[in-house]
Amino acid sequence: MxxxxxxxxxxxxxxxxxxxxxxxxxxxxxxxxxxxxxxxxxxxxxxxxxxxxxxxxxYGAVQERSDYFKHFWNSVIIAFGSTLLGLVIAVPAAWAMAFVPGKRTKDVLMWMLSTKMLPPVGVLVPIYLLFINIGLLDTRFGLVIVLMLINLPIIIWMLYTYFREIPGEILEAARMDGASLREEVLYVLTPMAIPGMASTVLLNVILAWNEAFWTLNLTASKAAPLTAFIASYSSPEGLFYAKLSAASVMAIAPILIMGWFSQKQLVRGLTFGAVK
Structure with missing residues (x-):
């Protein structure tokens, strides 16, 4: 009642x-x-x-001083590229943990999550030196790799949670009908988990879009996204509050608009499986 x-x-x-x-x-x-x-x-x-x-x-002064659209496209490529690459790796990993569970599955999940507790500055120097040696410093591809690795534990955790809500009997029926492992993941599992995958994509795009530590330390000018675009208005001469605010609005506006129009899908994905 x-x-x-x-x-x-x-x-x-x-x-x-x-x-x-x-x-x-x-x-x-x-x-x-x-x-x-x-x-x-x-x-x-x-x-x-x-x-x-x-x-x-x-806004006019900001556009005259900085190439906003260059930074914008860098952010788009880095945020969506790292998220999609993370999905390619996370979907099979989450499938294995959800439907072929082992004794150490929870331990592996906790170990992956524990990597998010490490302060980024603790691994900055080795990653910076590695990027210099292999030529990835100030490249969009390098940032895509780094942000994918940073957010991969979250992607796997979220997908694992959504996959666990899908009845295993459906996948068994697909196997009995002759579906291969690739077809099972691609044509049976993935369509059923679209709400959860959509919310995972949205959340990780937001995390990658707002990432400042790695983008400021691993870029200079070529691959600098909007976070570096904002930081450029903090100078030794002082803070230009109006221009800094204008740059901030221009940086957050795209992600706010995307979040506003996709909020229904985001809520649906985050509550996926909450009610039986």
């Missing part, structure tokens, strides 16, 4: 949720406001910032 929810309790819950949502969104809103101000207005008191004039000159 469902519990009755009073109108006052519903209103209170809605108000609290709305307040929390506003607090989480406020930093982005404030960055947008500062991006529409001049450098002089951007450093004023908050009330004076809101009441001063509005202008798009910071």
């Amino acid at each position: 469902a519990r009755a929810v009073t109108a006052s309790r519903k209103a209170l819950t809605t108000a609290i949720a709305g307040a929390l949502a506003f607090l989480m969104f406020f930093p982005i809103l404030w960055i947008v406001v500062l991006s529409l101000k001049t450098e002089v207005d951007a450093i004023r008191a908050p009330w004076q910032v809101l009441t001063s004039g509005w202008t798009f000159e910071s």
Whole structure:
């Protein structure tokens, strides 16, 4: 029997949720406001910032100084490339762990997850030297490899969780019908796990898009994505708040738009298998 929810309790819950949502969104809103101000207005008191004039000159200055579209395409290639390469490796790995479980499956999963607990700076020097020696420094391919390896544990964990919700009997029936291992994974398992795979792709694209540590340390100019594009507006001369805010808005806008239009698929994937 469902519990009755009073109108006052519903209103209170809605108000609290709305307040929390506003607090989480406020930093982005404030960055947008500062991006529409001049450098002089951007450093004023908050009330004076809101009441001063509005202008798009910071966006024009950012585009004149930096090639936004070059950084944008670098981010697209690096984020989607690392995610798709991770899927190619993670799908068979998650399939093996989900449907051919061994005594050490949980130990392997925990070991993979433990690699995310290692501070990135701990392996920066060897990876940096390796990239110099094999010619991958400041290349998009090098960043694709690094970000794929960084996010691979998360991709495998998520796919393993979704694959475990798929009845093994369906795969057994496919084998009895003569399906090969490749056909089983490609034509039976993958279509059934599309909601989970879609949410995995979206989450890992966001993680790769926002990655700053490796992109700042392993690039200079050729393969620099939007994270490096933002960092270029922090200089020894000081912070240019209006231009920095404009660069930030230009960097996060594509991923925000993608997240907004794919939120239904993301929620569906993250709740996949939650209700039997």
